[in-house]
Amino acid sequence: MRRTPPATRTLFPPPSRAAEALAAPPEPAAPADSVDPVDPTDxxxxxxxxxxxxxxxxxxxxxxxxxxxxxxxxxxxxxxxxxxxxxxxxxxxxxxxxxxxxxxxxxxxxxxxxxxxxxxxxxxxxxxxxEWAVSAESTALLHDDQRALINALRQLPPRQREALVLRHWMGLKEGEIATAMGISSGSVKTHTARGIAALTQVLENRR
Structure with missing residues (x-):
């Protein structure tokens, strides 16, 4: 999906699943958090x-x-x-x-x-x-990262991978990571420690 400059549009286009949902016949009662009719003068x-x-x-x-x-x-x-x-x-x-x-x-x-x-x-x-495949844009974003490290990261359990990415790639603090993952700060520490240990083991096995 190509990025569209914010100045040229008023809505961030929903992906295919969201688009299909919007195109479907309306439900008898709309959910409480559905999008209200847009009034550009509001x-x-x-x-x-x-x-x-x-x-x-x-x-x-x-x-x-x-x-x-x-x-x-x-x-x-x-x-x-x-x-x-x-x-x-x-x-x-x-x-x-x-x-x-x-x-x-x-x-x-x-x-x-x-x-x-x-x-x-x-x-x-x-x-x-x-086989694992990502778009050309994503490949470009990851081009500067070490391939071995990225491949090892993908082998980790999801929670460990999330903790490491949010901490070491996104630079978030412990509390911010806990909020993003929906877990406690103690669990963040646990997943981070286990992730580092597992990542180290994976990289060592590649040698």
């Missing part, structure tokens, strides 16, 4: 559009890198869906710091769900599992 709506455009400019690349490092096979789709989720929940957030933190959490959750789904699909599929 000051609150204008504030949301401005804040989301700024959030997109500042964090799109880092969120794309995060999704790719966490193991998403379609990081652009994950990030697009995450921004769409932010758009839907903006009236509840209304704060740039909370929005950034929530965005990271959504990227982590969606990536985790995506990986779990692919594991189930591939487990029951007759053909052998498809």
């Amino acid at each position: 000051p609150v709506e204008q504030e949301r559009e401005t804040a989301l455009a700024r959030l997109f400019e500042r964090h799109y690349t880092s969120m794309l890198r995060l999704a790719a490092l966490l193991g998403a096979d379609d990081p652009e789709n994950i990030v697009a869906e995450s921004y769409y989720e932010i758009y839907r929940k903006w009236r509840k957030l209304r704060d740039a710091d909370r929005a950034e933190s929530y965005l990271r959490s959504v990227v982590c959750n969606l990536t985790r769900m995506r990986i779990r789904h692919l594991q189930i699909v591939r487990k029951h599929a007759e053909p052998p599992p498809v």
